[in-house]
Amino acid sequence: MTEQKEFNVGLKNIGIRRKPKATVAVIGNPNSGKSTLFNRLTGLRQSTGNFPGVTVEKHTGVVQLASSALELVDLPGIYCLGGHSADERIAVDFLLGRVTGMPAPDCLLFVLDATHLYQGLFLLEQLRELAIPTIVALTMTDMAKLNGTAIDQDLLQKHLRQLSVCSVQPTSGSGIQDLKLLLDGIGDLPAPEPTESWPQLTKVTRELSERSGGVLNRIQVVQGLLHPTSEFADQLRATLGTGKFDACSQDLFGDQPPQAVEARIRYRWIQKVLQQVISPAPTVSQLGARLRRWANRPWPATIAFFALMLLVFQAVFTWATPLMDAIDGMASALGVAVVGLLGEGMLSSFLADGVIAGVGSVIIFLPQILILFLFIIVLEDTGYLARAAFLMDRVMRSVGLSGQSVIPMLSSFACAVPAIMATRVIPNRRDRIATILAAPFMTCSARLPIYALLIAAFVPASNIGWFNLQGLVLFGLYLLGIAGGLATAWLLKSTALRGPKPSFVLALPEFRKPNLQTVAIKLMGRASVFLKRAGTVIFSVAVIVWVLAYFPRADFSADIQSTLSNQLNVEEVSSRENALAAQQLSQSWLGRMGRWIEPAFKPLGWDWRVSSAVIAGFPAREVVVAVMGTLYSVGSDADEASLSEKLRSASWPDGRLIFTLPMVLGLLVFYAWCLQCAATVATIRRETNSWRWPIFAWCYMTVLGYTAALLIFQIGSRL
Amino acid sequence: MTLADMKPGQHGRITAIEINQTSIVRLMVLGLVEDVPVHIENIAIGGDPIELSVYGSSISIRKQDAGQFAVMLDPSHD
Numbered sequence: 069m070t071e072q073k074e075f076n077v078g079l080k081n082i083g084i085r086r087k088p089k090a091t092v093a094v095i096g097n098p099n100s101g102k103s104t105l106f107n108r109l110t111g112l113r114q115s116t117g118n119f120p121g122v123t124v125e126k127h128t129g130v131v132q133l134a135s136s137a138l139e140l141v142d143l144p145g146i147y148c149l150g151g152h153s154a155d156e157r158i159a160v161d162f163l164l165g166r167v168t169g170m171p172a173p174d175c176l177l178f179v180l181d182a183t184h185l186y187q188g189l190f191l192l193e194q195l196r197e198l199a200i201p202t203i204v205a206l207t208m209t210d211m212a213k214l215n216g217t218a219i220d221q222d223l224l225q226k227h228l229r230q231l232s233v234c235s236v237q238p239t240s241g242s243g244i245q246d247l248k249l250l251l252d253g254i255g256d257l258p259a260p261e262p263t264e265s266w267p268q269l270t271k272v273t274r275e276l277s278e279r280s281g282g283v284l285n286r287i288q289v290v291q292g293l294l295h296p297t298s299e300f301a302d303q304l305r306a307t308l309g310t311g312k313f314d315a316c317s318q319d320l321f322g323d324q325p326p327q328a329v330e331a332r333i334r335y336r337w338i339q340k341v342l343q344q345v346i347s348p349a350p351t352v353s354q355l356g357a358r359l360r361r362w363a364n365r366p367w368p369a370t371i372a373f374f375a376l377m378l379l380v381f382q383a384v385f386t387w388a389t390p391l392m393d394a395i396d397g398m399a400s401a402l403g404v405a406v407v408g409l410l411g412e413g414m415l416s417s418f419l420a421d422g423v424i425a426g427v428g429s430v431i432i433f434l435p436q437i438l439i440l441f442l443f444i445i446v447l448e449d450t451g452y453l454a455r456a457a458f459l460m461d462r463v464m465r466s467v468g469l470s471g472q473s474v475i476p477m478l479s480s481f482a483c484a485v486p487a488i489m490a491t492r493v494i495p496n497r498r499d500r501i502a503t504i505l506a507a508p509f510m511t512c513s514a515r516l517p518i519y520a521l522l523i524a525a526f527v528p529a530s531n532i533g534w535f536n537l538q539g540l541v542l543f544g545l546y547l548l549g550i551a552g553g554l555a556t557a558w559l560l561k562s563t564a565l566r567g568p569k570p571s572f573v574l575a576l577p578e579f580r581k582p583n584l585q586t587v588a589i590k591l592m593g594r595a596s597v598f599l600k601r602a603g604t605v606i607f608s609v610a611v612i613v614w615v616l617a618y619f620p621r622a623d624f625s626a627d628i629q630s631t632l633s634n635q636l637n638v639e640e641v642s643s644r645e646n647a648l649a650a651q652q653l654s655q656s657w658l659g660r661m662g663r664w665i666e667p668a669f670k671p672l673g674w675d676w677r678v679s680s681a682v683i684a685g686f687p688a689r690e691v692v693v694a695v696m697g698t699l700y701s702v703g704s705d706a707d708e709a710s711l712s713e714k715l716r717s718a719s720w721p722d723g724r725l726i727f728t729l730p731m732v733l734g735l736l737v738f739y740a741w742c743l744q745c746a747a748t749v750a751t752i753r754r755e756t757n758s759w760r761w762p763i764f765a766w767c768y769m770t771v772l773g774y775t776a777a778l779l780i781f782q783i784g785s786r787l
Numbered sequence: 788m789t790l791a792d793m794k795p796g797q798h799g800r801i802t803a804i805e806i807n808q809t810s811i812v813r814l815m816v817l818g819l820v821e822d823v824p825v826h827i828e829n830i831a832i833g834g835d836p837i838e839l840s841v842y843g844s845s846i847s848i849r850k851q852d853a854g855q856f857a858v859m860l861d862p863s864h865d
Binding site: 147148150183184185186187190212215217324325327328330331332335336339342361364365366367369370454457458459461462470471495571572573574575576577578 | 804806808809810811812813814815817818820821822823828829830831832833835836838841843844845846847848849852
């Protein structure tokens with residue numbers, strides 16, 4: 069026995085991976101440090117997926133402990149078990165074992181934020197009814213002390229009875245070892261007794277549960293009583309009879325809404341507990357807290373909000389440039405090296421013009437997209453997005469929405485798909501649909517490549533005051549997107565989706581230092597999504613476009629012979645080769661298709677190459693740049709020239725430049741307003757549960773983009 | 788006097804609640820119930836919405852909803 073024990077210790081030291089023996093749900097209020105703790109416990113041994121049937125992200129990970137391993141499931145932060153939003157529903161459904169294919173958790177790890185004990189204890193009291201072993205991780209005690217509150221942890225433990233409290237600082241990692249020790253024995257912890265805060269509910273629940281013959285357990289009875297329209301309520305009525313159910317309801321709640329009664333009773337108990345547990349600590353007069361309070365004042369905060377947005381767009385342009393130049397240089401060098409190695413031919417053209425030029429022209433935007441995501445993730449992690457919702461509520465109200473729509477719209481700057489999912493916090497369906505249709509107008513990261521390409525090619529990099537002109541133009545395009553989105557929301561809210569003014573209830577988290585690990589994990593996730601797309605969708609499109617542009621081959625042997633025999637000088641050979649390549653391209657399948665659709669886009673000033681690129685971009689808009697990359701490389705032999713140089717020199721057969729200022733502006737506006745994203749269309753379909761809205765959004769945005777580009781080009785060319 | 792009439796920096800205590808909308812119940816679930824001390828933190832530009840705090844937690848609330856919460860001012864904090 070002794071030997072075996074030593075053997076075990078040895079294995080542990082070399083880091084044996086055990087299979088998880090139980091599932092632990094990690095739950096708490098939003099911004100309680102829940103995800104930070106989850107990341108701290110699981111490290112990189114985590115995976116992100118979706119809950120079955122819905123698009124709420126599910127984070128699971130395994131934590132290895134001294135004698136066991138546990139699977140942790142990080143649930144969305146919630147305030148109560150009676151929520152209406154999809155995030156709240158999925159957390160509750162999972163806890164109650166109602167998610168198909170996912171058994172209910174065996175235990176709970178509750179994250180209790182010491183600075184928000186009041187609301188945390190409310191949720192904890194509700195969760196106690198689940199009657200499964202629960203460990204309470206008390207976080208942010210250092211922050212609470214700075215704010216002037218000392219917490220008597222022993223007294224708190226006394227009030228929470230069977231729930232084991234453990235103080236943890238997820239950011240610094242202190243207390244993690246104690247928590248791991250507790251988690252190791254979580255299976256042996258006693259199930260919590262019913263709440264002390266509401267004896268009458270406990271009594272009624274016990275009685276009803278017994279009467280149902282154990283068919284309904286404690287939490288199911290409680291949920292049934294508190295939510296008279298839920299399926300648990302129906303089950304209760306079925307087993308007990310409607311008369312008994314109504315009598316119990318009347319007893320408990322009278323004529324008041326059950327949740328209001330619950331809030332009154334539970335918070336009264338919580339207040340009593342807090343009066344004993346919390347004592348004022350000597351207030352540390354700190355500059356930081358005062359500064360933060362000042363920064364939250366309406367005017368400074370609003371000005372800071374706009375300054376911050378401007379900074380983001382400046383950063384996207386200026387910080388990324390060195391990295392982008394490096395990637396561009398590498399891609400060009402690679403293309404030249406391939407041609408040098410393989411010589412001219414089909415394979416080298418496929419690799420250099422198809423794969424490298426196509427995929428490379430998208431990969432180059434990785435630095436910009438990561439910088440943008442970095443800002444959005446940091447804003448999320450610091451709790452600033454909710455502050456923005458507060459500040460912008462007034463503006464949103466003027467278009468018939470509320471501040472609640474601000475968070476999805478801001479995250480739409482990164483990507484419309486998660487933004488449309490984020491609209492699920494909006495309780496009213498009309499407001500939600502109006503927000504869903506406004507979100508795709510926001511400039512997402514996939515629009516950045518074409519903006520960046522066209523701006524870098526056609527806007528001089530001069531400075532206006534402190535600002536870079538290119539950054540300002542980019543900022544203008546973002547404003548254009550916002551204007552389009554707000555106008556759309558206003559139009560819808562005053563016609564098809566007319567309804568009562570939405571209410572606005574939102575918990576504002578305190579400003580927090582972002583956690584490096586959390587930010588890094590999220591950023592890496594985003595980078596891998598982008599690179600995966602570049603490797604699959606964009607790669608396939610680039611290959612298809614190359615095939616369409618390369619075949620069928622024209623017979624130029626006579627031309628080449630004459631070129632060789634005529635002893636032309638180098639310049640003439642080069643211009644002759646370019647002409648031949650252009651001839652080849654224009655008689656390829658792609659060229660024929662392009663010329664067939666060219667008339668539709670000619671009024672916008674687009675040649676067939678731009679038109680084909682834009683058409684190819686309807687499934688995913690970042691493809692446009694890849695297609696242009698391929699088209700303009702096949703059409704020229706100057707692989708060393710960057711894509712923006714090629715665009716600048718691109719011309720009509722009669723020698724006029726294609727990319728004139730009105731045409732570029734029109735193209736930018738088209739791009740800003742057009743819904744070129746199959747993923748967004750699919751998400752709108754899923755979230756609105758009908759084809760009506762995605763079809764409307766697609767047609768509306770396409771017509772809007774086309775008309776705007778047409779007007780700008782036609783008017784601009786005549787000025 | 789209601790929450791809507793309070794000025795930034797003022798402290799008070801909720802005395803009665805008029806539940807006329809579901810948003811009021813949502814506010815109660817966040818902890819705005821009778822006998823609870825509240826503090827007005829900020830009021831956004833234009834006078835609406837209002838940021839108030841209960842036990843250190845900030846909640847944003849529209850003026851219209853704030854009007855449903857009767858309060859008594861607590862001058863001892865000023």
